[in-house]
Amino acid sequence: MEFQWDSGNMKHVLSDHPERENTVEEVESVFRDPYFKAVPDRVDGGKQQYSGVGVGNEGVAKHGVFVIRNGQIRPVTCRPASRKQRRKYEELRNQTQNEHG
Numbered sequence: 001m002e003f004q005w006d007s008g009n010m011k012h013v014l015s016d017h018p019e020r021e022n023t024v025e026e027v028e029s030v031f032r033d034p035y036f037k038a039v040p041d042r043v044d045g046g047k048q049q050y051s052g053v054g055v056g057n058e059g060v061a062k063h064g065v066f067v068i069r070n071g072q073i074r075p076v077t078c079r080p081a082s083r084k085q086r087r088k089y090e091e092l093r094n095q096t097q098n099e100h101g
Contacts, residue, residue, distance in 0.1 A: 001031070001073065002071070003024075003031075003072060003074070004070065004074040005024060005074075005075075009075055009076065013077060014027075017079070020062075021058070026058055027056070027064065027078045028075075029054075030064045030078055031054060031064055031075070033054030035054065035089065035093040036064070037092060038050040038051065038066075039051060047067045049066065049067050050065070050066055050067070050068075051063060051064065051065040051066075052064060053085045053089040055089075061081040061086045062078050062081055063078070063080070063081045063082070065077045
């Protein structure tokens with residue numbers, strides 16, 4: 001799983017919202033969560049966005065949005081998940097764990 005970072009998405013994802021305490025490592029760990037399930041989100045500027053909820057290295061459930069560019073994940077935003085999003089994540093995680101014993 002490769003990620004694409006440049007000054008544009010680093011500024012938005014990491015710098016513009018310091019209260020989210022995002023780092024490159026934290027954001028990438030959210031997307032690497034085995035229970036992160038990406039679903040098609042809105043189309044912005046002709047590009048299909050995807051989103052999902054994952055728990056990163058810091059143990060916080062976060063809602064991540066990304067696009068695929070040149071076969072790489074390009075994070076668009078990553079913020080703490082809402083209560084509803086956390087609940088759906090827990091349901092998916094529990095269901096997956098039950099299916100796999």
